[in-house]
Amino acid sequence: MTNSPDTPVPTPNTDQEPSAPHSDExxxxxxxxxxxxxxxxxxxxxxxxxxxxxxxxxxxxxxxxxxxxxxxxxxxxxxxxxRDREDAPTPGGVGYGVFYNTPFKTGFAQGTSLYWEVICPTAPGGNVNTWLYLTAMNRAGKGLEAFVSYYAQDAPRFKVFDWARDDHWQIDIPWSSLGSYLMTRSAHGQNYQALGVWNSTWQLSPNLWRNQALLWNQAAQRYDLIYQYDYAAALADQTGGWIGSWGPIVETFQPSYSHTNRFGALRTMLITRDSGGSWGSWQLLSSGDSYIRTDNTGFRSVFLDPNYAFAVES
Amino acid sequence: MSRPPGPPSDRRPGDPEAEEPAPIADMRKEFARKSSREPRDREAERAFLKNKIEILRSDRKLSESEKEEAVAALLRELDRLEEEDPDGRS
Known part of the structure; x- marks a missing residue:
């Protein structure tokens, strides 16, 4: 490694000649x-x-x-x-959240199921002035999204979007109807309002599948089945493609966020049904099966338990 | 036909109720009834699909061909929505 008389910084190591000459261009x-x-x-x-x-x-x-x-x-x-130029691109993105690695996304045969607890304040706070979703899928390409939907500073709603149907939008419940389902969860020394969501997709018979969404009813200490749909599909419809590849995410619609309340996920767990029809055991979502995506919309991590629990704020 | 077993309880080990599967109540009719009162928000439906397309397009882990295929599928969904409401009035 040699230095040019004009550049007293060592030449970077490259695959080329160890003492490459310099030329003034x-x-x-x-x-x-x-x-x-x-x-x-x-x-x-x-x-x-x-x-x-x-x-x-x-x-x-x-x-x-x-x-x-x-x-x-x-x-x-x-x-x-x-910022916020009129000709700026549509600001769709992932404020923060988890995506499944491909082997895990495709790693089920006759069924897959997700349970997670959504950290969902009653008001989004900050500068939220359009939609913001707290959503997740269970890996199945024709599965569903059972999610918390904010719009501006309005009270949120709980919705179900079923990817298996043509008429996707199925459930739209005002927050005021969810009192029995909201609970307080503690994580990293902080209490959070949370909603337990369980959504499943499994094969009923060859080429016949079922989607289900359930909510944990904290008041009654039971799961409430709130939505179900049976449909024709092949395994390739469920494991292939991009749909279904996101675990818990904060889905954003603005270019930047500031001073919002905390959002996130707790106890994210999945279970897999194999080709013989047997369900395995529930497993917390690991960093080996998933990765974090953040599109720099202003959210920063408050904590991350890789990758089954996180909270973010802006 | 086999539904998945219930998620494990967060109760402490040793709590006898922790091992009992939580009961399930069928509340579909109630949720459908509450949902049906709400008018359809097509603007929100369009935004939902458009946002998924943006997330997909900016996914750094997908190849261009994977993106094209998935975007095409989402655009078909969006087209169907536009056909249902061509003027975007509702």
Whole structure:
């Protein structure tokens, strides 16, 4: 490894010659006289930096603000106003959550079932001004989503979207009807309002499957079957494709979030039915079977028990 | 035909009730009745599908061909929704 007289930094190790020569190509790369900056691209570059600072998943809100202040000093105050442009892409994404690895997503034969407890405050708080979902699937491609749906600062609703049907939307319950189902769960020294959701997909007979959604009734100490649907499908319909690949996720509809309440998942468990028709045992969702996805929409992890429990806030 | 066994209780080991499977009550009629009172929100339905498409398109673990196939399926769902309500009025 040698250094050029003009660059006192050691040459990076590469697969090439250990002492590669340097050549001065600055003239080659100098902008042409008639060069016109692409203002839109440059603004997009700055806007992206601001977005990253504003939504960085590992920074606390105070650290984000300090970073934004630094950017304003470095880039100018107008740069901070570059967010939320009208021509920005549709801000759909995953604020934070778990996706199944492919071997696990496809690793069932005659059935799969998911139980999880949704950390679901009665109000989303912060700057939520459109939809926000707390949802999960049980791996089956024609399974269902039984989920908590927020819209702006309205009271949330509990909904069921069945991927097996043409008329997907099946259950839409106001929060005021869920009093018996809400419970308090403790995790990492904090109490959370939670809703226990159990959704299953299994084969009734060759090419005939059933979807079910149940809620844990805390008041009655029982599960309540709230939805069921039988339909024709093949195993490949259930294990193939992308649908069904998400475990508990905070599904977002805005480019950035701030000062929201905490959302998340507790006790996420799955069970598998094999080709002989036998159910295995419930297993907490592990980091070996899943991975965390975050799209930098402002949510940061409060805790993560890989990967069966987490809470996030913004 | 075999439903899955119930999820394990969170009660402490040793609690005799922890080993008992929790009962299941059929509340489908009640939930269907409460749901049927709500008007259909097609804007929310469209947003649901569009958001899934965005999540899919930005999934870094999928190949382009996997994305194309899955996006096509979601677009068909979206098309069907548009056909039901072409003017997006409801």
């Amino acid at each position: 600055r003239e080659t790369f100098r902008p042409a006289v008639d060069y016109r900056p692409d203002e839109r691209a440059e603004q997009a570059f700055l806007a992206s930096k601001v977005h990253i600072a504003r939504t960085h998943p590992t920074l606390h809100p105070a650290e984000r603000q300090a970073t934004l202040t630094e950017l304003a000093e470095r880039l100018g105050e107008p740069a901070l106003g570059l």
